Amino acid sequence: MIVDGRVLREDFVPSEVVHRHDEVSHLSETIEPLLYDERPETAFLFGPTGVGKTCIARYTVGRLREQLPAVRVAYVNCWQEYTRFRVLYRLLEATDRSFDVHRSTPKDELFERLRRVDEGPIVAILDEVDQLEETEALYDLNRLGHVSLVCIANREEELFASFDDRVRSRLLAGTRVQFDRYGTDELVAILERRATEGLEPDVVTEAQLRTIADAAAGDARVAIGVLRSAARLADRRSDERITDEVLAEAVPNARTAIRRKTVEGLIEHQRVLYDVIAEAGEIAPGDLYDEYERRVDDPKTSRTLRNYLTKMVHYDLIEAVGEKRGRTYRLVDEGVR
Known part of the structure; x- marks a missing residue:
């Protein structure tokens, strides 16, 4: 019955896309300056899960490569690669310059290696970019004239709220491509x-x-x-x-x-939060943070924890019930979805 299992994977990039032509055109226009040896603006793709953001990013950049084979493409899933070191390493991998990098290699050295790569432009697709814990990685990449960014996240306001002023000022002028739910x-x-x-x-x-x-x-x-x-x-x-x-x-x-x-893809601290909520059934933020801090050796800040919880809400793992002071968290009941 199944003749090509690849086509039935969520991450499969088709040879043609349907019902996202406007978004493809918008993103294509944004990265088109690369064809003329110019650096494009940072492109931001925003929208809920399952609306084709990653597919369209990879499809559009793939079409660019057909016209400009010298472009190297680095795809980074920031849910798993959430540190400055890992982001820089993935870009070095795309240029075949990561062969002698070790965990002990200083991050500034990785940046310098990437800066010295001069074989052509690099397009970095940063998926789940709102999961980055070290957003200075974005500042690093923005400083490199041969690196262009395509950043994928759920909501603009939540993404930019996670940036410090230096990163925010660098990226504020980027192009936004908004994705809505499919009909x-x-x-x-x-x-x-x-x-x-x-x-x-x-x-x-x-x-x-x-x-x-x-x-x-x-x-x-x-x-x-x-x-x-x-x-x-x-x-x-x-x-x-x-x-x-x-x-x-x-x-x-x-x-x-x-x-x-x-x-299974949750990072360690997110998984602790998820487990606490699962065990409690329903829990207030204060109690959740207290229990989380009891379970980990190096707890994250309250702001980071709020970002983690927001991301899990976007992915329908948990839901926030009530407003502000009366808010509680609980697991999503799959039976009502």
């Missing part, structure tokens, strides 16, 4: 393309794709995950097509798998 028809079109390329013919109906799109509520990540889960279930059962019964089982399975993957 049901748009998700159906995306799923149709994935089904055509990734599955055998006629194994899923348009009505079933619409059911998936409705269940995903504008989140392409969830929609593609449900389609993949349904195809795998049908395959294991040796069904010739995806049945409605299989689809009904695939929806919660896909959501559970996405949630598990997201939780």
